[in-house]
Amino acid sequence: PTFDAHQETFLTIPRPTDIDVDASGRMYVASWRGGKFSYSGSNVGFVVQIVPEGFNPEPFPDVTKIDDAALFDLLIGPSQQQNLHAQFELLRRGPSAARTAKLNALAGDKTVPLAGRVAAIFTLKQLNGAEAQADLLKLAANADVAEFALRALTDRTSELKGLKKDVFVNALDSKKTRVQAQALISLGRLGDATAASAMLPHATVPKLEKVPAQNEPNPGAVIPHLATRALVAIKPVDTLLGSLDGTHEAAALSVLKYIHDDKVVAALSARAAVKPDPATLATLVRLYHREGDYSQGWWGTRPDTTGPYYAREKWSSSDKVEAGLKTALANAPKATVDGVKTQLARHKISLKDLPAGTAVAGTDGANAPFKITAPTGDPKNWIATLGEKKSIERALKTKGNVARGKKFFTTQACIACHTTADGQSPKGPHLVDIGKRYKPTELLQSILNPNAVIAQGFDTYAFTTKDKETHVGFVTRESNDTISIRTAVGVAVDIPTGQIAKREKIAYSSMPPGLAAGLTPEQLADLLAYLQSLKSK
Structure with a gap:
């Protein structure tokens, strides 16, 4: 972003989902209170109207019954909603010399608020189309509105003739x-x-001493x-x-x-044969595949984000890229060859007589089945003995310890299928800010009874392959040629799409029930405290 993102809380409302403002200045906010991922009755959510203290909203006029002068006043006024409806009506009325002159005057008037001048510019463009070109070129010379006039000039690619x-x-x-x-x-x-x-x-x-994080400004x-x-x-x-x-x-x-042009591949291959520098070779590797044509299919909720292509496919010059790489590496230093192998691994390319090498991307730990620590203490205090209702009641009355909860998050194998910080390799439901999205009772219920509500996008699927093998889990990544799932024991499995004979959605969660059965309600409170501590930075 070009700015340091921040937020200001001006309203406290449960589960807000949408916001709008009408032309008289009243705000409307929708809440999804009581809603779930499936139908839970008609008494869900509400819409609240917000009006500032001392504010008396005036009815918005019928724009079809007022004259142009009143419309122009609304067009440059402080309300974006009023600007928009005034613009609509002016466009409905059509172009005229008088309207063109007035819009030009408003756009060039320094006393008019910038938002109003911008509204005038785009109304002028939409009203007169390609014929607005001369007026917009004059406005482009005005430093105050240059960027907006430039945008309006090329806003419609069908109206660029003569520009x-x-x-x-x-x-x-x-x-x-x-x-x-x-x-x-x-x-x-x-x-x-x-x-x-x-x-x-x-x-x-530009060269940077420190690469900004994805949420840090980098203008x-x-x-x-x-x-x-x-x-x-x-x-x-x-x-x-x-x-x-x-x-x-x-x-x-x-x-x-x-x-992806044959001429580009030929020129880069010739250059690499003489000067096999890493940048040229990396560009050639990148050009080996192209993005596949969109076939109107759905990419799923977990598309393959390894990049740079979702549906990698060869094109007319892929073989020429391969030949160019092999020629360039024939007498290249070992470091150069190793660099190309790294690039091939990143781009998921395997070439004959040129091993793909070892992938360099970081991993999130060993891909092994998780182990749950055996319960200790008095069985009478175990959640398995007390039941869900009593356990939740006791847990809610206990102030949990974050440090102990973090330990239980590992020992109870939660870490096998969940991410707890931004930037981690995707697995199961992301738990950062989970405490903001769900109430304590809802979190505890999800832990003790994972089948009650399945997180959106993490439905369980059973895949049967053509050789009669069955794999069950939730999808973590889905590309054109591979579906990756994580099983109930935390193991990641890659299934080639060409080998799938049947894909079936299952009604239960991949999260096994009973993971917390050997804990006490007080330990459950610790786990809850840890989950509530997971906040975005």
Whole structure:
């Protein structure tokens, strides 16, 4: 992101699911209180109306019965809902010289709030279509609204005839990064390959001392990303290949890895034969597969996120990539060969006479069946003896210990199928912020009776293979050629989709009942305390 994400609590409501505001300024918030993953009766949830103290909402006028002047007042007013409905009505009324003049005046007026000027710009574009081009080019020279005018100019790719690259190329030198960003997006939509040489320098990724986490602001990555995507859309192959031995070599390769073109493969293979550098070889490996054509099927709730492709498939130059790699590595140093093997493993490519090597991705521990620690103490205090109701009542009256609960999370094998921190390799239901999503009673019930409510996306399936083997568990990853599941004993199993004879959904949870049967209610309270301590950072 380009900003440091934060949140402000302005309303406390159970399980909020949606929010909206009407044109008179009243807010509506929907709650899913009492709802579950399956039907649980008609008395579920509610909608609350929120009005600030001392605020008297005024009825919104019928926009079909007011004149243009009133519509323009609504268009630039403080309410986005009013802006939107005023814009709709102006568009319904159609273009006229007077409306065009007024919209131009509002868009260029510094006394009008920025949101109102932006609304005027896009109303102008939608009202006049391609004929708005001249007016928008003038507005693009206005520093206050340049980024919005640039966007409106290329908003519809069917209305680009006659539009030149110059205004967008010039905007790349703007001191405002938002203007640069929009210029790159617009150039990608314009599709003029002659702009590539001006765009390429912006695709260079700045060197960072520390790579930001996925939830940390990293504004420096935005411009290179947008430049790369715009260049991929244009596909200026000759410009990119001609830049490989220059200042912007890294940027050119970062774009070429997305362009599946016979000319690209031939040029990179020839380059690698003379100069087998890691970056060129990695780009070739990336180009071995392409994304498969979408066949209107469902990718499932656990798509294969190992990347860079979901449905990897060979294309017309895959064999040429293989030949190019083998030629380049024929006399390459061992370190170079090892580097290519690592790349092949990452991309799940196995080439004849060139072993794929060992995968370098981190794992989440040994893939072995879990073992539950044998219960100790007085059996009279075990949950198995007391039953679910009494155990929950006692646990809720006890203040749990987080440290002890973390220990029980391991000894009772919870760790085999659950993740407890952001960024961990996906397994079963993610437990970070679980205390915010469920009440203590609901959490305890799920632990003691896992079949009562099955977490959405973690249904249990039985897979029967063509050789009559049966595997039962929940799906952790699903790709075009492999389905990965985790069984009830925590073992990960990969099943080739071509070997599956039958796939059947089962009504019970993969989480076995009785995992906490040997604990006492007080130990259950410790486990609850640990679960409630799992919070996002």
